[in-house]
Amino acid sequence: MNIEIMQGDGRTPAASDINVVIDVIRAFTVAHLAFIHGVKGIFLAATLEEAFCLKKEMRDLLLAGEEKGLLIDGFDLDNSPARIGRADLQGKFLVQKTTNGVKAALHALDAKLVLVTGFSNARTTAEYIKRNWLKSNPAIGVNIIASHPTGDDDLACAEYISGMLRETFAPSAEETRLRILSSEAARKFYDPGKPEFLPADMEFCSTELPSDFVMAVNRRKGIPFVEKVIV
Numbered sequence: 112m113n114i115e116i117m118q119g120d121g122r123t124p125a126a127s128d129i130n131v132v133i134d135v136i137r138a139f140t141v142a143h144l145a146f147i148h149g150v151k152g153i154f155l156a157a158t159l160e161e162a163f164c165l166k167k168e169m170r171d172l173l174l175a176g177e178e179k180g181l182l183i184d185g186f187d188l189d190n191s192p193a194r195i196g197r198a199d200l201q202g203k204f205l206v207q208k209t210t211n212g213v214k215a216a217l218h219a220l221d222a223k224l225v226l227v228t229g230f231s232n233a234r235t236t237a238e239y240i241k242r243n244w245l246k247s248n249p250a251i252g253v254n255i256i257a258s259h260p261t262g263d264d265d266l267a268c269a270e271y272i273s274g275m276l277r278e279t280f281a282p283s284a285e286e287t288r289l290r291i292l293s294s295e296a297a298r299k300f301y302d303p304g305k306p307e308f309l310p311a312d313m314e315f316c317s318t319e320l321p322s323d324f325v326m327a328v329n330r331r332k333g334i335p336f337v338e339k340v341i342v
């Protein structure tokens with residue numbers, strides 16, 4: 112098995128069998144919770160124009176995401192895992208547009224399997240790869256893309272997944288959780304001068320939440336589309 116960890120959202124990874132794109136704070140933690148709360152699928156939009164166009168074509172879509180971490184004018188939901196859990200999402204479809212996670216995923220579509228995850232579903236994602244791909248092909252290539260260009264939250268999670276795939280189990284879940292909470296991206300959530308950023312979001316982003324699915328990126332209507340794959 113050849114595992115490459117890379118950091119940043121603007122590069123196209125080298126060809127590989129599997130690309131795993133990580134965004135812990137907050138996009139793919141939001142996506143994981145959205146599926147747990149009944150969302151049927153998530154379109155990934157590169158631009159605001161694309162997101163609004165999709166909404167015009169498919170009226171029952173909810174637009175979710177952020178610019179500079181904040182709710183976008185005309186969007187239904189921001190990028191908060193705590194708030195997404197309070198919305199009525201049963202049977203709905205989302206469009207996500209975010210700064211790092213969505214951008215990195217859109218650069219990483221060229222692989223046999225593309226998965227996205229935060230820390231909350233990292234273990235399930237690693238176990239899925241081991242069981243369904245590594246067992247039958249131990250020489251497989253896996254890129255793990257930590258979408259934040261400089262911060263440690265996604266890198267910590269990428270190393271956590273790599274450790275599970277290699278069966279070194281280092282760093283541990285607890286070490287990874289602490290790195291997420293002390294990362295640069297987590298800081299604004301604890302700033303009393305920024306009440307729009309909820310400390311509760313960091314709880315969601317740093318807690319493992321076992322689920323029976325991984326999040327795979329395929330295409331629907333030609334558009335990158337995240338769907339649940341039951342493990």
Ligand SMILES: O=C(O)[C@H](CS(=O)(=O)O)OP(=O)(O)O
Nearest residue numbers: 137138180190209210211212
């Ligand atoms: O980097 C960003 O601005 C966001 C993170 S957050 O909403 O400010 O937490 O984008 P993301 O793609 O979720 O990393």
Ligand SMILES: [Mg+2]
Nearest residue numbers: 134136137211
């Ligand atoms: Mg992020």
